[in-house]
Amino acid sequence: MTAVKEAMRRPLGQFARRSVAGLAAVTGAGVAFGMLLMLVRLHWGPLYHADHEAAEWFNKLVAPHHALVTVLRAITDLGGRPVLIWLVTIAVVGLLIRRQPRLAAYLIITGVGGGILDPTLKALVGRLRPVVDVPITQAPGNSFPSGHALGSFVAYGALLLVFLPALAPRWRRPAIALVAALVFLIGLTRIALGVHFVSDVFGGWLLGVAWLGVTAYAFRLWRRERGRPVPPISEGLEPEAGEEISPAPDEEHVLEHPRSSAAELLVGWVLVLGAVYAFGMVVSYHAKGTVLDALDTRVPQWFAARRTDPLNDLSWWWSKFGDTHAILLVSLVFCPLVLAVGKRWRPVLFVVLAMFGELSLFLVTARLVERPRPPVEHLDGRLPTSSYPSGHIAATICLWSAMAIIVFARTDRWWRWLFVALAVIMPVGVATSRMYRGMHHPTDFVGAILLAAGWIGLLCWVVRPNADVRPGACWPGRRPAADRPAIGPARMHESANAGREN
Structure with missing residues (x-):
């Protein structure tokens, strides 16, 4: 006692x-x-x-x-x-x-x-x-x-x-x-x-x-x-x-083969750079007299002729959604939340690589091409980078596409379609505002799409951001596979047996 x-x-x-x-x-x-x-x-x-x-x-x-x-x-x-x-x-x-x-x-x-x-x-x-x-x-x-x-x-x-x-x-x-x-x-x-x-x-x-x-x-x-x-x-x-x-207590390996994945990303980065650079050189210096040249000339002039004070303010705010601060802010909110919900580092790695890869591809391509801005008044003043490709648009596409890819596979609730819609609406809005403000040609937008599509596609192939999604391990709101109606031959067999018993 x-x-x-x-x-x-x-x-x-x-x-x-x-x-x-x-x-x-x-x-x-x-x-x-x-x-x-x-x-x-x-x-x-x-x-x-x-x-x-x-x-x-x-x-x-x-x-x-x-x-x-x-x-x-x-x-x-x-x-x-x-x-x-x-x-x-x-x-x-x-x-x-x-x-x-x-x-x-x-x-x-x-x-x-x-x-x-x-x-x-x-x-x-x-x-x-x-x-x-x-x-x-x-x-x-x-x-x-x-x-x-x-x-x-x-x-x-x-x-x-x-x-x-x-x-x-x-x-x-x-x-x-x-x-x-x-x-x-x-x-x-x-x-x-x-x-x-x-x-x-x-x-x-x-x-x-x-x-x-x-x-x-x-x-x-x-x-x-x-x-x-x-x-x-x-x-x-x-x-x-x-x-x-703990951020990811039950995760042992983010990537199955990190060395080969790093090599694949490096090679893919070079290939994407080559494609974006080649297209930029063509539209910047070798497309005189073509449809692309006419498009790059007339569209900025059309926007410049229709400027008003309310549209100037609206385009300024919308353009801010694609600048470095906004992209960084959204990334710094999304990544910790997806880590808290999913307890996996792979989707966070996917977003981080998407943004760093986009930034490096944009800076290198802009330095190599050095395309001048459209010959209209530039509402944002003089910027340190060249016109091609649009960094605002490329970053917006990469960020919102990466988030949509991650969210769509991890829940079957209706709000996953909001991310898909935003992956379309945000880049279109930023692209329109940037061209309205006289900062980019239409083909700069095309170059940004080429950059983002190539890099995000490469990351999906190498990183496989949703490979860690297993049945029964999805986000709240998504039913485990065991609770969903079965499909395929097993379900058909059960239906046939039920029919014979009846």
Whole structure:
């Protein structure tokens, strides 16, 4: 009996010790943030001078190097609101798809709380941003605390706590180190770019430690109250959910023969490039006096003669559906969702290869052909690439076609036809808007179709994006094969027997 009591008390004692240590760390971070806040608010002399000297030193170090500034801006964007909101939103939707509402609620509460603390404290403190000799970049609002430092600490830290159980034990420490390095670099870039003082960044980190610690402690208390074991925080918030939240727990090989597949893709890429390049050279420099030449001349002029302000605005918006930002945004939403639903990497690989292949084929072909834009007013101004082929149209065809191919095979619900319709409507709309705005000839559209059709067809043959679709393993809404009406000889035999019995 004594041994049983000891066994029951041991987990409680471990939880108590870990809780005391965790609360001490969180309390320490909160107290340190409060002291730093008071020093900033009271304009304490030593802190004021140290902050300004550091801002001037970083400005002299960074401002002359444009390449370094570009790298710093790329890193700092990883801590911006758009990226963090996208990460948390996709994670929440994925967790809900995997039936993990508790973890999804934790991410929502933690993220929303961090988003509220940042502007609230900035408004209360009212500290102005640094003023440096050579401004590198600008940021709106006040300075203390750093929103990037706070947001990155909270968002990446919460995501780490949630998804840590999905990682193999040997990868957990590297993952923690990677997140810590990323959060540190994001904070450092805010100082180096001259938009925050050192104390702003430290304040954001301290507040991030406090808020993340409070929410994690609350989650662990919730588990304890419901009689669930509370493991060390190094194992994540909910270790038993590791298999469910793993991206593809039951997938061993994405491609059966990766080396031969890579070789086939390389050879196919060269062949597609050759076909697109040959057609581009013909229509650009060897089609004078032909029907294609007349088409490329008259269609842009016809559009230019019918321009109006409302159509200019409409074409601008529709054209944006095919630019890099829109294509990247749709890809970054679709790929995590299809991974969350299907638990397979193959469709994600298909989409990624489709977009990278399209981009490389477009850039190389545009560089080789160097076709001038149509001889009409260009509403989008001067662009760095040539007219042939249309990158907007090729990217739109590849993306929406790839999504339609994946979705159509994985569900038999009516909405799969929406993806098929969008795979037609989106490219046609983008092509019309690009020709209306005087940026492309009709044969540029044809070249984009040739590029997209060749590359997507090659990927379907090599990658086989739907080869992992097995009976009974389809998306929600699609009935397993065992539940569908049988067809073929077996069904006919059953019908014949039923007829004889009657």
